[in-house]
Amino acid sequence: MPERIAAIISDLMGAASNAALHSKEHPSVEDFCKKALLGLEPFFSSGAASFAITGYTLRFNDFLTLSQKSLVVGTFVDKLRRKGIGKVTIRKGVTTTELAAFVADLLPSERTPRSSPRIFVEQTSSTRTAGTPEILGEMLPAAVRIVKEAHRKVLKAEPVDLDDLEGLVVRFIHLLGQPQSILDVVKPHRANQDYSYVHAVRVSLLAIDLARAIGMEGDPLHQVGLAGLLFDVGRLFIPHEVLNKTGDLDERERATIQQHPLYGAMYLAALEDIPKLAVIAAFEHHMKFDGTGYPDTRWRDRHQHIVSQIVSLTDFFDALRAQQPYRKAYAIPLIVKKMQEGARKEFNPVLVQEFTGRLDRLGLLR
Amino acid sequence: MRPELENLQRDFQDNVVEGVMSEVMLEILGSDVVTGKEFLKILTRLSELAKGFIDTGRFEETLLIYNTLYTHSLGGRFKSEALNTIEYFFHSQDFTERFIRALRAWGLKNRDGAARLSRPLRKSLMGPLLAVALDEEDENARKLFLSLLVAMGRDLIPVVMKALHSDDAGRVRMLLYLVRKCGTDSDLSVVRTLLGHKNQRIGTAAVRTLLHFKTKDSLPYLKIYLESREPEVRLEAIELAGLYRLKETVPAVEGILDRKDLLGTAHAEKVAAVRALGRMGDISILDRFSRILETRSLISKGKLEDLKLEIFRSLRNFPPEDVEPLLRLGVWSDNQEMKAISAEIMGKLYGAGETPVDA
Numbered sequence: 001m002p003e004r005i006a007a008i009i010s011d012l013m014g015a016a017s018n019a020a021l022h023s024k025e026h027p028s029v030e031d032f033c034k035k036a037l038l039g040l041e042p043f044f045s046s047g048a049a050s051f052a053i054t055g056y057t058l059r060f061n062d063f064l065t066l067s068q069k070s071l072v073v074g075t076f077v078d079k080l081r082r083k084g085i086g087k088v089t090i091r092k093g094v095t096t097t098e099l100a101a102f103v104a105d106l107l108p109s110e111r112t113p114r115s116s117p118r119i120f121v122e123q124t125s126s127t128r129t130a131g132t133p134e135i136l137g138e139m140l141p142a143a144v145r146i147v148k149e150a151h152r153k154v155l156k157a158e159p160v161d162l163d164d165l166e167g168l169v170v171r172f173i174h175l176l177g178q179p180q181s182i183l184d185v186v187k188p189h190r191a192n193q194d195y196s197y198v199h200a201v202r203v204s205l206l207a208i209d210l211a212r213a214i215g216m217e218g219d220p221l222h223q224v225g226l227a228g229l230l231f232d233v234g235r236l237f238i239p240h241e242v243l244n245k246t247g248d249l250d251e252r253e254r255a256t257i258q259q260h261p262l263y264g265a266m267y268l269a270a271l272e273d274i275p276k277l278a279v280i281a282a283f284e285h286h287m288k289f290d291g292t293g294y295p296d297t298r299w300r301d302r303h304q305h306i307v308s309q310i311v312s313l314t315d316f317f318d319a320l321r322a323q324q325p326y327r328k329a330y331a332i333p334l335i336v337k338k339m340q341e342g343a344r345k346e347f348n349p350v351l352v353q354e355f356t357g358r359l360d361r362l363g364l365l366r
Numbered sequence: 367m368r369p370e371l372e373n374l375q376r377d378f379q380d381n382v383v384e385g386v387m388s389e390v391m392l393e394i395l396g397s398d399v400v401t402g403k404e405f406l407k408i409l410t411r412l413s414e415l416a417k418g419f420i421d422t423g424r425f426e427e428t429l430l431i432y433n434t435l436y437t438h439s440l441g442g443r444f445k446s447e448a449l450n451t452i453e454y455f456f457h458s459q460d461f462t463e464r465f466i467r468a469l470r471a472w473g474l475k476n477r478d479g480a481a482r483l484s485r486p487l488r489k490s491l492m493g494p495l496l497a498v499a500l501d502e503e504d505e506n507a508r509k510l511f512l513s514l515l516v517a518m519g520r521d522l523i524p525v526v527m528k529a530l531h532s533d534d535a536g537r538v539r540m541l542l543y544l545v546r547k548c549g550t551d552s553d554l555s556v557v558r559t560l561l562g563h564k565n566q567r568i569g570t571a572a573v574r575t576l577l578h579f580k581t582k583d584s585l586p587y588l589k590i591y592l593e594s595r596e597p598e599v600r601l602e603a604i605e606l607a608g609l610y611r612l613k614e615t616v617p618a619v620e621g622i623l624d625r626k627d628l629l630g631t632a633h634a635e636k637v638a639a640v641r642a643l644g645r646m647g648d649i650s651i652l653d654r655f656s657r658i659l660e661t662r663s664l665i666s667k668g669k670l671e672d673l674k675l676e677i678f679r680s681l682r683n684f685p686p687e688d689v690e691p692l693l694r695l696g697v698w699s700d701n702q703e704m705k706a707i708s709a710e711i712m713g714k715l716y717g718a719g720e721t722p723v724d725a
């Protein structure tokens with residue numbers, strides 16, 4: 001049964017992909033819709049078939065939970081979430097034209113799908129708009145706990161509770177909606193035993209802020225936030241003594257450290273539900289804008305994806321803002337100077353400009 | 367939105383993210399750190415991505431996944447896992463159906479990608495693709511399918527041979543085309559059984575195949591078809607004689623040209639005969655051509671003019687010095703094409719722009 005539903009979703013996503021790549025009038029869109037309709041037909045005996053989402057969980061006909069292990073299911077959930085859709089009910093008698101119009105409306109460039117005579121679209125209850133404004137300091141302990149738990153689960157190869165992480169990202173986005181909240185995020189902070197998790201929280205916040213500054217919104221923005229929370233998870237797989245060595249690393253130790261992006265991406269990719277951008281950022285956050293850096297690649301070209309560029313820039317900033325036992329926190333103007341020196345080499349110059357421009361407007365470069 | 371920001375946002379499009387995700391997973395599979403458990407999990411996600419790629423005509427990205435797994439199957443740490451994915455996913459009926467559907471939708475736009483992916487998948491693809499090609503009504507799609515099949519080479523022959531036992535002339539001719547393109551003269555035993563086929567169009571296609579491989583028995587069969595009572599079959603036989611420049615058939619083809627045709631019903635055949643004789647380039651026919659050029663007719667003037675024009679078109683296939691008397695008739699012709707052809711060949715004889723004084 002789940003395979004049959006996944007096949008229907010696969011056809012719907014095939015139609016959507018083709019509409020995106022070509023046009024919604026392309027014959028292949030109709031072909032995929034026809035196939036999806038054939039798959040749905042047996043479920044119409046009870047009148048209708050429905051897809052409902054709660055968080056990242058998809059349920060078919062209110063009882064069958066579909067695993068996001070399947071990428072197409074994950075993509076379908078992403079598309080519904082981006083459009084703020086909580087439930088879609090497809091009734092008996094639906095036509096391929098109606099189905100094609102619905103899947104085409106799932107594309108980012110299109111309007112939010114509306115109900116048609118035989119497709120009933122319900123908007124989600126606004127889970128993404130949190131209520132009371134928060135303060136980073138108050139939110140931080142709980143956030144660190146959630147991130148720590150997620151990292152622990154990745155280390156044990158257990159399913160990560162994505163809803164918790166997603167809830168955190170929603171709160172981050174809400175927090176950053178308050179104009180002055182970014183000032184808290186860029187403050188210097190002392191590295192303590194939970195430094196890795198605090199750092200992940202701060203990188204996530206900074207990454208969301210930067211992604212929003214370049215015009216991202218909706219689900220991609222959420223995925224950037226999740227990528228920020230999970231990008232350095234691979235460090236958990238590196239022996240403690242290598243990771244925390246204070247002196248210079250020898251060649252073998254350096255090679256070991258340089259494997260952490262691979263470990264992180266591997267374990268994230270193998271887990272259900274983890275968004276693609278989180279896997280990409282975990283793999284590429286030590287690649288540089290000019291194609292240097294690590295890990296080495298054979299199949300992947302040396303172009304760092306934008307999510308990884310955002311994460312590596314914000315990672316750099318926050319790492320230098322942390323006061324370590326062996327050095328003080330860097331002042332923002334000094335970090336900005338280093339960023340500008342690294343533009344075009346380590347960092348995407350457009351992102352550097354956006355990020356430093358934002359700090360400048362906050363009066364932090366004086 | 368500033369253009370540089372639009373560029374950054376493009377990276378967030380689903381197709382870009384899927385492409386990068388696929389490459390990252392391929393990197394992981396090729397790394398030293400991957401364990402068997404993770405290898406299998408990532409293979410599952412990659413297979414899903416490959417389905418998405420093939421469904422949207424992204425042949426190169428699909429091929430990249432296939433090639434990586436193929437490399438693993440040859441000697442990677444998890445070669446049996448990789449091999450199983452190739453066998454049970456890429457060579458599955460489901461994947462083949464998706465591929466063929468994608469070929470129909472995007473194959474013409476991305477011929478190179480389609481060809482590159484169909485080659486490694488030929489084992490499972492050739493049978494279904496051949497079946498689809500034989501039934502395809504759209505000419506462009508059919509040509510694409512046939513070109514992909516041809517690229518599969520000799521491996522295709524057993525599949526073609528199985529399908530040859532058909533009474534549908536169109537299908538058999540397509541199959542014989544594939545035999546000519548992919549086969550050798552050792553593949554002709556089944557083809558020979560078609561020579562006496564009750565449908566002579568199948569017979570002529572079989573003869574064509576024998577002619578292609580220059581077999582000794584091809585010519586006698588062609589001569590039989592040149593004598594066929596069916597005009598269509600005769601016409602095809604004439605075309606074959608010209609196509610393969612078979613000078614041995616000059617008397618038979620000339621005989622067709624000589625036949626009385628008061629009603630003009632054999633006009634197409636006669637034009638084809640001139641074209642075929644021209645292709646053969648046998649100078650013994652030039653006297654016959656000359657006689658036709660000097661003929662005057664009041665009844666079928668238009669048809670005679672067609673024939674004369676075809677003669678002039680064929681003159682390029684003969685040594686210029688042998689056709690000079692005919693060219694002299696052409697340069698004074700009222701027909702501009704005859705005139706142009708004559709001037710062109712005369713130019714080769716005497717230099718461009720020069721004509722003999724008495725012309």
